[in-house]
Amino acid sequence: MAALLVILPVLAVVLLNLAGRKIANALALPVAGILCAAEAACAALAPAEFWSQAPSFLASLDLTGLLATAFSVDSLSRVMYLSIALVGLSSAFVARYNRSNEEREFRFANLLLLILASMNGIVLVRDLFALYVFLEITAVATLVLIVVERGRTAFEGAFKYMVLGAVATSLILLGLGLLFIVVGSTSFDAVATALASTKVNPLTLVALALFLSGLAIKGGMVPFHGYLPDAYSSAPSQVSVLLAGVVTKASGVYTLIRLVSAVFGNSARIQPVLLVIAAASIVIGALTALTQKDMKRMLAYSSISQVGYIVLGLAAGNKVGLAGAVLHLFNHSIFKTCLFVNTAAVEKEAGTCDMDQLGGISAKMPVTGTTSVIAFLSTAGVPPLSGFWSKLLIIVGVWQAGHPVFAAIGVLASVITLGYFLSMQRRVFFGKLAESCAGLKEANAWCLVPALLLAAITLALGVSMPWLFNTFLLPLERIL
Amino acid sequence: MNASYWIDHFRLIACETGVLFAIGLYCVMVTPNLIRVLIGLELVTKSVTLLLGLAGAVTGHMGTAEAFIITLIVLEVVAIAVAAGLVIGIFKQHGEANVSVLTDLKG
Amino acid sequence: MITHSNEILVGLLILVGFWTVQTSILRAAMGLALTSVLTTLILFQMSMPLAAVFELSVCAGLITVVFVSIISMTRPQNAEEEEQSAARRSRRYQPALLVAALVGLGLWAAGNAVQGMTPSTVTENVRDVLWNLRRLDLVGQIIIMFVGVFGVVVLFKDRLKEETGR
Numbered sequence: 001m002a003a004l005l006v007i008l009p010v011l012a013v014v015l016l017n018l019a020g021r022k023i024a025n026a027l028a029l030p031v032a033g034i035l036c037a038a039e040a041a042c043a044a045l046a047p048a049e050f051w052s053q054a055p056s057f058l059a060s061l062d063l064t065g066l067l068a069t070a071f072s073v074d075s076l077s078r079v080m081y082l083s084i085a086l087v088g089l090s091s092a093f094v095a096r097y098n099r100s101n102e103e104r105e106f107r108f109a110n111l112l113l114l115i116l117a118s119m120n121g122i123v124l125v126r127d128l129f130a131l132y133v134f135l136e137i138t139a140v141a142t143l144v145l146i147v148v149e150r151g152r153t154a155f156e157g158a159f160k161y162m163v164l165g166a167v168a169t170s171l172i173l174l175g176l177g178l179l180f181i182v183v184g185s186t187s188f189d190a191v192a193t194a195l196a197s198t199k200v201n202p203l204t205l206v207a208l209a210l211f212l213s214g215l216a217i218k219g220g221m222v223p224f225h226g227y228l229p230d231a232y233s234s235a236p237s238q239v240s241v242l243l244a245g246v247v248t249k250a251s252g253v254y255t256l257i258r259l260v261s262a263v264f265g266n267s268a269r270i271q272p273v274l275l276v277i278a279a280a281s282i283v284i285g286a287l288t289a290l291t292q293k294d295m296k297r298m299l300a301y302s303s304i305s306q307v308g309y310i311v312l313g314l315a316a317g318n319k320v321g322l323a324g325a326v327l328h329l330f331n332h333s334i335f336k337t338c339l340f341v342n343t344a345a346v347e348k349e350a351g352t353c354d355m356d357q358l359g360g361i362s363a364k365m366p367v368t369g370t371t372s373v374i375a376f377l378s379t380a381g382v383p384p385l386s387g388f389w390s391k392l393l394i395i396v397g398v399w400q401a402g403h404p405v406f407a408a409i410g411v412l413a414s415v416i417t418l419g420y421f422l423s424m425q426r427r428v429f430f431g432k433l434a435e436s437c438a439g440l441k442e443a444n445a446w447c448l449v450p451a452l453l454l455a456a457i458t459l460a461l462g463v464s465m466p467w468l469f470n471t472f473l474l475p476l477e478r479i480l
Numbered sequence: 481m482n483a484s485y486w487i488d489h490f491r492l493i494a495c496e497t498g499v500l501f502a503i504g505l506y507c508v509m510v511t512p513n514l515i516r517v518l519i520g521l522e523l524v525t526k527s528v529t530l531l532l533g534l535a536g537a538v539t540g541h542m543g544t545a546e547a548f549i550i551t552l553i554v555l556e557v558v559a560i561a562v563a564a565g566l567v568i569g570i571f572k573q574h575g576e577a578n579v580s581v582l583t584d585l586k587g
Numbered sequence: 588m589i590t591h592s593n594e595i596l597v598g599l600l601i602l603v604g605f606w607t608v609q610t611s612i613l614r615a616a617m618g619l620a621l622t623s624v625l626t627t628l629i630l631f632q633m634s635m636p637l638a639a640v641f642e643l644s645v646c647a648g649l650i651t652v653v654f655v656s657i658i659s660m661t662r663p664q665n666a667e668e669e670e671q672s673a674a675r676r677s678r679r680y681q682p683a684l685l686v687a688a689l690v691g692l693g694l695w696a697a698g699n700a701v702q703g704m705t706p707s708t709v710t711e712n713v714r715d716v717l718w719n720l721r722r723l724d725l726v727g728q729i730i731i732m733f734v735g736v737f738g739v740v741v742l743f744k745d746r747l748k749e750e751t752g753r
Contacts, residue, residue, distance in 0.1 A: 010730055107741055114734050129548055133727035136555045137734060143562055144738040153584045155569045162563050163517060170524045177531040184539045184707060483706035490701045495694040496597045500604050502690040506683045507608040515658060519615050523604055526626055537633040538701055543711025549638040551724045553645050558735035560650055564657045565742035577661045
């Protein structure tokens with residue numbers, strides 16, 4: 001059943017392109033939205049057996065190799081599927097809001113379906129080479145998505161993304177090749193058992209170093225983060241939503257968590273490296289965000305900082321830290337997407353993302369202003385929103401693991417995060433109404449629905465966390 | 481050539497992979513011409529192809545390695561086609577396929 | 588078979604690689620095709636004929652065509668610009684020799700990391716592996732072909748309208 005997550009979107013693309021032009025154009029985006037919503041519902045609600053069974057009506061076709069139960073679904077996968085689905089849904093809404101013409105929307109919808117399939121694939125696979133396949137598909141699809149509206153700077157951002165993405169892919173493949181030499185197979189289980197045995201082959205260390213460098217580039221961690229703000233800010237809003245919310249997270253951070261916990265072993269050798277990368281990302285991301293004038297670039301640097309928090313939780317090496325990391329991964333996709341949706345509204349209504357030119361928008365766009373306040377408070381880790389809980393778990397985890405300095409860095413950076421977001425809020429939403437913004441009106445429903453949904457989720461999750469704590473923490477133990 | 485031959489001569493291809501990777505990466509970092517960047521990336525891809533082939537030859541899993549290489553080639557050709565399209569897009573926009581025109585995004 | 592054929596192929600490959608990065612752009616595309624041919628031969632030596640043929644037809648064929656097309660679509664330089672950039676270029680790539688030599692010597696000195704390995708004796712047929720064991724990879728290939736189609740449409744289709752006026 002889980003394999004359907006990859007197959008259904010592709011099937012939808014095939015059908016959409018076989019259908020007549022008018023029907024296809026009208027149906028494309030709604031179909032994408034519906035598939036995302038269905039995936040979200042299944043990820044959140046369906047029990048584990050639903051995922052591992054093959055659907056009976058397909059049993060007669062000889063597709064068993066594809067729909068086999070080898071694709072197990074654990075809590076981490078479900079969290080990821082839920083994130084992917086919610087962000088995809090928001091992106092579809094923003095695409096309709098930002099619609100320039102029918103053809104472009106049709107292309108976007110098809111690409112959204114394809115990237116949905118490939119990101120589900122990244123989460124689905126239990127084999128290193130299959131992981132590479134879906135990482136590559138996601139990377140190429142992202143490139144096309146960045147230029148789908150042929151914006152002024154889109155080609156530049158896409159080219160930089162392409163070069164670093166290609167280098168990252170090559171590093172991952174080199175690591176994969178070396179691991180294949182040592183282990184003889186690329187499946188997660190085989191590599192995990194081979195690496196867990198005590199003899200350490202120097203080839204293995206080289207392979208791991210190459211692999212981790214590739215993943216660090218894909219996740220936008222310092223010092224490989226340079227291409228990220230360019231890509232986020234030059235892409236059209238619906239694509240920035242996708243990029244920030246899920247693509248970098250699924251390709252880089254989720255893969256890191258999955259591989260380090262399940263395959264490479266979260267050993268004492270890897271942790272110091274992760275700690276340093278995490279701390280650097282947190283600090284540099286936060287400090288650079290303070291200096292940005294463009295809303296999207298500021299949000300991009302903030303993303304780099306939040307990814308640092310996630311890696312910090314992973315580097316702690318204990319249950320609490322990992323739980324915090326996974327929760328923060330989910331939270332980030334929710335609140336960052338909400339912020340990008342708000343940015344889409346501001347960009348379309350006010351015509352610019354430059355914070356120097358904006359001011360006092362909240363009077364004209366109350367819903368956008370309110371949801372953005374909720375989202376940024378969650379990012380800064382203010383209780384009782386969900387961001388507070390995930391940051392708390394991460395910092396407690398790091399403290400318990402015996403790295404008080406890093407825990408302190410996490411706390412201090414939260415203060416800086418609060419700082420730059422307060423500054424953004426004050427400049428853009430509150431304060432005096434800028435002259436150029438006098439004629440603004442609130443964004444229409446297409447943009448407000450996802451913003452409200454995401455803000456509601458972060459609020460509800462945060463408020464109900466004390467009750468959900470145990471149901472969340474226990475399933476994650478099985479990953480470690 | 482069976483697996484034991486390649487095990488004895490492992491260093492040959494492994495070093496060559498490293499050298500080709502280094503040449504390609506150097507080309508990517510140093511050149512101002514965008515098309516040459518793509519050529520550098522292609523060289524890097526070739527080095528990885530050879531490493532995968534070597535991995536198959538050395539472990540005896542030649543069928544699996546062949547399958548990897550075939551899939552790799554298909555994926556990379558689409559990637560290069562899209563990248564080439566990007567370069568042409570930059571050229572049409574700025575009149576030059578050179579790194580010096582990629583200056584709009586800063587900070 | 589020629590003795591030391593692999594050593595010759597590898598040596599040629601590195602030389603052609605050098606030549607490719609520092610020669611003029613059109614010759615670089617030819618050089619890339621040549622590296623593909625040499626890679627094909629090495630893959631043949633490794634008893635991987637299917638992969639070798641793929642490499643030859645796709646990389647030496649298709650990708651070279653793609654490169655030559657984009658080179659011809661972007662403005663070519665005239666003769667004197669060509670000379671100036673050629674001089675700058677050879678200076679720029681001189682360190683490449685040093686870098687490559689260091690990398691090569693370093694790796695060689697690291698020694699033979701797989702001595703004493705016992706290879707698996709299971710005979711695998713690539714067609715079998717690809718179709719039965721790695722079917723998800725095939726699905727991946729199908730997906731990326733769709734992505735490629737949309738990529739080409741997005742990148743090239745509107746341009747005709749833009750160039751010929753609204």
